[in-house]
Amino acid sequence: MIATLAISLIGSQTFLMIFGPTSKSLPDIFGRWKLKFLDITLTADKIGIVACSVTMLIVAVAWMRSSRRGLEIRAMMMNPHAASIVGIGIRRTGLYVMALTGAMTGLASVLLSQTYYIAPFSGLTPLIKAYLSRCAAGLALCRGQ
Numbered sequence: 001m002i003a004t005l006a007i008s009l010i011g012s013q014t015f016l017m018i019f020g021p022t023s024k025s026l027p028d029i030f031g032r033w034k035l036k037f038l039d040i041t042l043t044a045d046k047i048g049i050v051a052c053s054v055t056m057l058i059v060a061v062a063w064m065r066s067s068r069r070g071l072e073i074r075a076m077m078m079n080p081h082a083a084s085i086v087g088i089g090i091r092r093t094g095l096y097v098m099a100l101t102g103a104m105t106g107l108a109s110v111l112l113s114q115t116y117y118i119a120p121f122s123g124l125t126p127l128i129k130a131y132l133s134r135c136a137a138g139l140a141l142c143r144g145q
Helices: 002-020 044-066 067-077 080-085 090-112 124-141
Strands: 034-037 042-043
Touching: 002 124, 042 044, 044 067, 044 090, 067 080, 067 090, 080 090
Parallel strands: none
Antiparallel strands: 034 042
């Protein structure tokens, strides 16, 4: 966790040294058009983010329901011990899960890069929240000691 925080801070400070401290928007991936519906204005970046996210979700769910790897992942999530007994490699399947979640995280960061700006401590708050939630989850696992 500390190494991730350090990498985030180094990256943020490097970007600030290269591009300067002013907020600059990143290039528009989906264009600059707008769609008005009643009193709601939907911009291209918001519509594109929702469309890409829904598409990725549909593809992931379809893959999980129709492929053998998806069946292995679902079996491992339900009961890892029983999955290993029937011949499913827990470590290999865990790597598939890590790759899938990493790809989804990368897609989310690319899509959200249009709406968030780089600030001096941009990664600090999410990392602290993630660390505190992980500590709370870890404390919940401790049985009355």
